[in-house]
Amino acid sequence: QVQLVESGGGVVQPGGSLRLSCAASGFTFSSYAMHWVRQTPGKGLEWVAVVSYDGGNKYYADSVKGRFTISRDNSKSTLYLQLNSLRAEDTAVYFCAREDIVVVGTAVDAWFDPWGQGTLVTVSS
Amino acid sequence: QSVLTQPPSASGTPGQRVTISCSGSNSNIGSNSVNWYQQLPGAAPKLLIHSGNQRPSGVPDRFSGSRSGTSASLAISGLQSEDEADYYCAAWDDSLNGWVFGGGTKLTVL
DSSP, X not given: OOEEEXXXXXXXXXXXXXXXXXXXXXXXXXGSOXXXXXXXXXXXXXXEEEEOTTSOOEEEOTTTTTTEEEEEETTTTEEEEEEOSOOGGGOEEEEEEEEEEEXXXXXXXXXXXXXXXXXXXXXXX | OOSBBOOSEEEEOTTOOEEEEEEOOTTTTTTSOOEEEEEOTTSOOEEEEBTXXXXXXXXXXXXXXXXXXXXXXXXXXXXXXXXXXXXXXXXXETTTTEEEEBOOEEEEEO
């Protein structure tokens, strides 16, 4: 059974740091790109970052660039998100998600499946 | 404010057909496929439609997706009470070099 389980959320003061983890099971973790997506309380979804299957390529949303770092340990089937210089607006539930793709001619279709259950990060003094 | 625009709410009675729209631009929906996610109350998002109109295994054929130009739609036929959820569209944006989501549509089954 394919499963993603996040951990590491909590309450942190503005300017503080936190590291989130996402433990994967039921599939070959090292074969898939992985993403972090967040959801602010009562609001919509916002893509945060992606890391390639081997960790060699990483991309970030402008809102977190320079403050957050995505990484992975394929030997442990675990995805990470290091959150630094946290702000009140970073308060959200953080989900990890696996990227699935299909190649259609020269185009690549991608989507997120599955998603973890999420971990809540609250930035407050 | 989300890059993709969805109506905040939609509703229908059991058995009805409802559609949810998602409006974008040439850099996202106009050039890349759209995915739809369903989020039941208190749960994580779940993939509903990928590549514009493809249903993953286990998703009823009551759900269908389509695209026209820079807009996409999710149609739900034979509406059921368990369809009451939030629905989000998403697409890759070539200009932003990132994924963008709609603001979500809360579907109420009356």
